[in-house]
Amino acid sequence: MLTFEEKLAIIESFPQLQRKNVSLGRVNFHYEESVFDKKIVVHHLHPNGNGFVYAGRLPEYDSDNKGMVNIRDYSADALRSLIQSSIYSLSDHTEADAECSTAEGERWIGPEKHILLLVHENDLWNVYTGLNLEASFESHEEAEQYMQEEGFTRM
Template structure:
């Protein structure tokens, strides 16, 4: 486990982050160029080494319901990586909503809609299936003889 000072050294290597002192000797680091209301990348870093990094809904991390990952036991390389991912996440425009019509040879139509966090397939207004990933939803549609309408 890195000490507080070692974590500060890693975090302060990111010039795009601004240090903000908070209560009980904790420190936040904010990304002022964030495209979202959320600006904290590092949240409540404490002298005991505990702290959090915001990752939102990035799939490679197991975040709590606020989008935070505890970094208490992170190595320097893990800490650099998660901070870089957080900055990238906060600095990118969100993808436009996915809502595409799929058809089969008989002219039947299904709509594939991304409704966070699920990929839902609708027949008209009725939910037919729901999947955790786009690939699973696409595989289902292709197996059922549907193709994306261009």
């Protein structure tokens, strides 16, 4: 389990989030550019390492009735991925979606519910985590093999 300080460092690496200190040493992080009424991405990160991230618009995550996912036992990579997905879900990303909505686009789900998008662009097969390019391959077979080796399956 990551410590409070480790989780805080990961969360603070997202410049689009604004820190808001709340009671009992807990911290919230807001995404002010949200196109929805929902602005809190990280809710009640506690010094004991417990906290929540908003995933109400992310069907691949098992969230509570408020759309929150408990991050107490999340790894660093899983936490980064969830926060990135949360911010993306609250963003005006119609341009990015249009770019990624080719007929060849495929969604893959992997360990700890990470979601990757495989897109055929400019003669390459690109793997994206949110808006970030993770890897590029010359063929669909190479990309598929990579995804499977990393524990991902097509959605």
